[in-house]
């Protein structure tokens with residue numbers, strides 16, 4: 001009996017853009033990615049892609065016109081509802097949406113509200129944020145939102161018992177918290193709203209695929225174990241934000257995520273508990289309170305679904 005293969009053949013075609021390490025099953029899939037992720041048709045030109053047709057084009061408009069004229073029988077392309085771009089596959093469109101439409105500008109009143117909250121929450125007296133350069137809204141995929149809402153609902157249902165936490169019963173105890181991360185590109189700078197392909201860009205990684213357990217540094221000291229750390233003090237989250245010297249860092253800028261966190265039933269402690277892999281029984285999160293080991297609070301959740309990133313703040317500090 002042959003085993004059931006869930007993975008299929010291993011991908012062999014590497015993205016031809018230097019620096020991008022993505023691998024694909026076929027040249028066509030790579031080309032779709034190249035276009036969707038980097039906005040670059042192969043060799044500066046886009047191929048028709050219809051079986052047996054060897055036409056190449058300089059622009060997407062020409063390609064679209066060609067498809068309508070020459071291959072009316074071809075399956076209809078996938079259209080981005082945001083910008084009208086066309087894709088041959090749903091995967092190509094999905095990838096495009098993540099890269100090009102994960103962050104967007106927001107109305108100035110909303111921007112002002114987030115900026116004020118960010119500055120007020122700084123809390124640190126040793127350093128001060130100089131200026132908020134940009135605030136972008138984050139759109140999460142429908143799937144990520146559903147998983148987050150389901151998680152909140154599950155936490156809400158488990159509340160009650162001896163805890164009887166009102167906030168838990170209401171909405172799963174939702175809090176707004178800050179998370180600082182590394183940045184290797186210029187997202188948010190000069191109107192740039194497309195994610196970079198750099199695997200070490202923490203911010204783009206989170207926007208692309210959410211918080212990732214793989215990215216947790218198990219070699220480094222983790223005060224409350226292997227989880228995702230956020231804080232109510234933007235000035236503390238700033239300690240974990242950094243930017244590449246070649247991009248944002250050159251302008252003295254960094255990026256911070258403003259996130260919605262389902263805290264659920266909170267286990268409060270003032271001591272280090274570095275061996276935790278999950279919250280203690282009957283709890284959903286760990287909060288390190290200000291005390292002998294901490295100057296600013298930290299909240300740790302161990303399930304990435306507990307976090308929904310809402311805004312990206314680009315600032316100088």
Ligand SMILES: [Zn+2]
Pocket residue numbers: 015016017020021022033034037038197
């Ligand atoms: Zn690529």
Ligand SMILES: [Zn+2]
Pocket residue numbers: 048049050053054055066067070071
């Ligand atoms: Zn054609």
Ligand SMILES: [Zn+2]
Pocket residue numbers: 080081082083084085096097100101
């Ligand atoms: Zn689009």
Ligand SMILES: [Zn+2]
Pocket residue numbers: 183184185186187195196197198201203204205
């Ligand atoms: Zn990036």
